[in-house]
Amino acid sequence: MAESVYLKLVGARLRGQMSYRTSFLLQCVAQAINQLAELAIILVLFNRVSALGGFSVAEVVLMYAIAGTAFGIADMVAGQLDELPTYIRTGTFDVLLLRPLGTLAQMMASDLHLRKVGRIVAGLVVLAYALSRNDIAWSAGTVALAVLAPVSGAVIFSSIWVTANAVCFWVVDGQELANTVTYGSNAFTSYPITVYGPWLRRFFAFVVPGAFVAYYPSLALLGRPDPLGGPALLGWISPLVAVAAAVVAGLVWRTAVRHYRGTGS
Incomplete structure (x- = not known):
């Protein structure tokens, strides 16, 4: 029952966004350009240095591509959680509590950003290029890892999104703190962790x-x-870490919702 309601909500959102196809296509292209612009920054850096954190340009591009694809998927699925402070402040979150579907599923289906497909496609193209440019000993294990890494990364990013935004149940104006963790994680994962200081790492x-x-x-x-x-x-x-992160995120969300008392508006 709950699953069918969720699928109907997602389907309605997708049909609404596809009603204006030209606009949708332009938004997808814009998202792809944004993704590739981040790649351009990396390439500019390698005009100045031959290695970054001990890694070559092809190796860094591989990390960037996995992270970018994973973040694109997570942003499309969980990015609408950024609206949680508005839901809490206006009392709209109270409505979600009355519906026969989990509040987290409702939030994630509230405004599915299908245009983020452009970012995902750009990430996949760069990933295919990076895999071809690096000397990888292909086997069943490495093929599975290449496929699972972006998916696991997307689950990790989504879990970070859920956990970070759940803080807003205690601190209604905590969106900036949440953004620091979510979007900061995207910036962090695009580069080798060897370039960061010990505490940040x-x-x-x-x-x-x-x-x-x-x-x-x-x-x-x-x-x-x-x-x-x-x-x-x-x-x-990474798949095991993704599962653990999802479990923790679910527990944090449930605890936060139980803490919620409404705004009285």
């Missing part, structure tokens, strides 16, 4: 499990040891 790599989005999977694909001394196993456990 520890926070975004393990407290916020950003290193498991692209850095560790890229090391496994490249067959490279971790310059920071981490075990090779870390490169293969």
Whole structure:
């Protein structure tokens, strides 16, 4: 029952966005350009240096492509959680509590940004290019990892989105803090974690499990040891980290909703 309601909500949103196809296409192109603009920044950096954090341009582009694709998927699925403070402040969240569907599913289906497909497609194109440019020992394991890494990264990013925005149940004006974690994680994962200082690396790599989005999977694909001394196993456990992150996010959301008392408006 709940699943059918969710699918109907998503279907309605998709049909609405597809009603203006030219506008939708232009928005997709704009999203793709934004994604490629971030790649241009990396390429500009390599005009000045031959390596970044001990990694070549092709290796950094691989990390960027995995992270960019994962973030695009998460942004399309969970990005509408950025509207949570408005829902809380206006009392609209109270309406969600009355419907026969979980509040998180309703929030995520409230305004599905299908135009983010442009960002995802651009990320996949760059990923295909990066995989072809790096010397990867292809096997069943590395093929599976190449496919699962962006998906696992998307789950991790979505979990970060849920957890960070749940803070708004306690601090209604906490959106800037949430954005620091969500969009900050995107910036962090686009580069090797070796370029960051120790405290930032520890926070975004393990407290916020950003290193498991692209850095560790890229090391496994490249067959490279971790310059920071981490075990090779870390490169293969992103799906497990994604599951753990999703469980934690679900628990945090449930706790936050139980804390919610409404605005009285």
